[in-house]
Amino acid sequence: MDPSFWTMDRLTTAGLTEVMPTNETTTNNRAPGRTLVLGGTGKTGSRVLRRLRELELPARAGSRSGEPRFDWADQTTWEPVLRGVTSAYLAYSPDAGFPGAADTIRSFAKLAAESGVERLVLLSGRGEAGARRSEQAVRDSGTEWTVVRSSFFAQNFSEDFLVDGVRTGVVAFAAADVGEPFIDVEDIAEVATAALTETGHAGQVYEVTGPRLxxxxxxxxxxxxxxxxxxxxxxxxxxxxxxxxxxxxxxxDFSAQLTSLFQDILDGPNASLADGVQRALGREPRDFADYARDTAATGVWNRGT
Structure with missing residues (x-):
């Protein structure tokens, strides 16, 4: 799932608006066309951009602070960011399952196909009926497509709305006492990057979770x-x-929609593991304990941070 709290552009990626290769690197014999990363300053998008930079592949961050600017709510910003793009990562804000998201994603995917984009990778939400409609919108675009269907982000505890509670010593949230397979966003970004740059991922739905509930x-x-x-x-x-x-x-209205979404996805239907990380990457997903240990070492959870 990807509610707006963890898809909003809250992270900064200075210098990553336009990433150009230093050589003609290819991945799995695929030509290095430019990749557009929507939500490019968010949790998953910033990490996808970093990986593309490490692969020395050209990439463009799509965000309200980018150049050219991108805004899901302003269709006049869509065409400029699609110029010269051959693949795109779609992280919709506020959430792929929110009312109206599927229609907006459908319009963008159609324009992307008309603009020459060959491959779309959508970040979707696990257990969200609305997100399924957004997935179908991408499937209907006529491009190659991959869906990365995510469970609850571990990084919500360190990079978003739960971080203050960890710092103060009381995390307050509306979630039933059921298991959730928290996913590390580093795994999401690695799966998305593979789908954007490698062969063999077209037409796949990768439901990504952590290794335990x-x-x-x-x-x-x-x-x-x-x-x-x-x-x-x-x-x-x-x-x-x-x-x-x-x-x-x-x-x-936003608060009511988000609360309703949490009720749908955090009341038991997602209390199971999936094998998306294993299928996409050939390895096990990162464990929550590893995330907690590494994040604690950064000091982000220290009192008074």
Whole structure:
């Protein structure tokens, strides 16, 4: 899943608006056409851009702060970012399962195909009916396509709306006491990069999860262990969570939509493992404990950060 809290352009990627190769590197004998990365300053997009840079493949970040500028809500910004592009990574904001997302993605995918884009890779959400419609929109585009269908991001605890709770010692969230296979966004980015640059991924739906199920209290406890201190989990009702978002200044309709999405995906239907990382990359996904240990070492969870 990819709700807006973890797809918003909250990370900066200075110098990554346009990445050009230093040589004519190819991957699996595929010519290095330019790749557009939408959501290029977000959690997955910034990491996809980094990998493309490491492969010395030309890439363009699509974001509201990019040049040329890109905005899902402003179709006049679409054509400029598609010029010279042969493949594109689509991370829709606020979420591929939100109302209207499928129609917008369908329009963009159609324009991309008309502009000469040959391959689209969509970041989708696990267990979201609306996201399935967005997936179909990409399938209908006439390009090669790959879907990366994601579970809940581990990095939501360190790079987004749960980080302050970890720092203060109380993580408050509306999630039932069921298992969630938290996925490391590094794995998502590696799967997406493979789909963008290698052969053999066209027509695939990679449902990506971590290697085990944890409840939210379990995950918070593992973060506390990695930090060397006690961090509590406070279970909120969906209504309490929604009211809290509004009190923090988020629009009421957005807060209601996001709360509804969380209710759908965090109440049991995703309490199972999938093999998308294994199929795409030929290895096991990264474990949550490894994420917690490495992230704690950065100091991002220190009190007063």
């Amino acid at each position: 944890l409840t939210f209290p379990d995950a918070v406890a593992e973060i506390g262990e990695a930090c060397g201190r006690t961090i509590d989990y406070l279970a909120l009702t969906p209504r309490e969570f929604e009211i809290g978002m509004v009190e923090q200044g988020l629009p009421a």
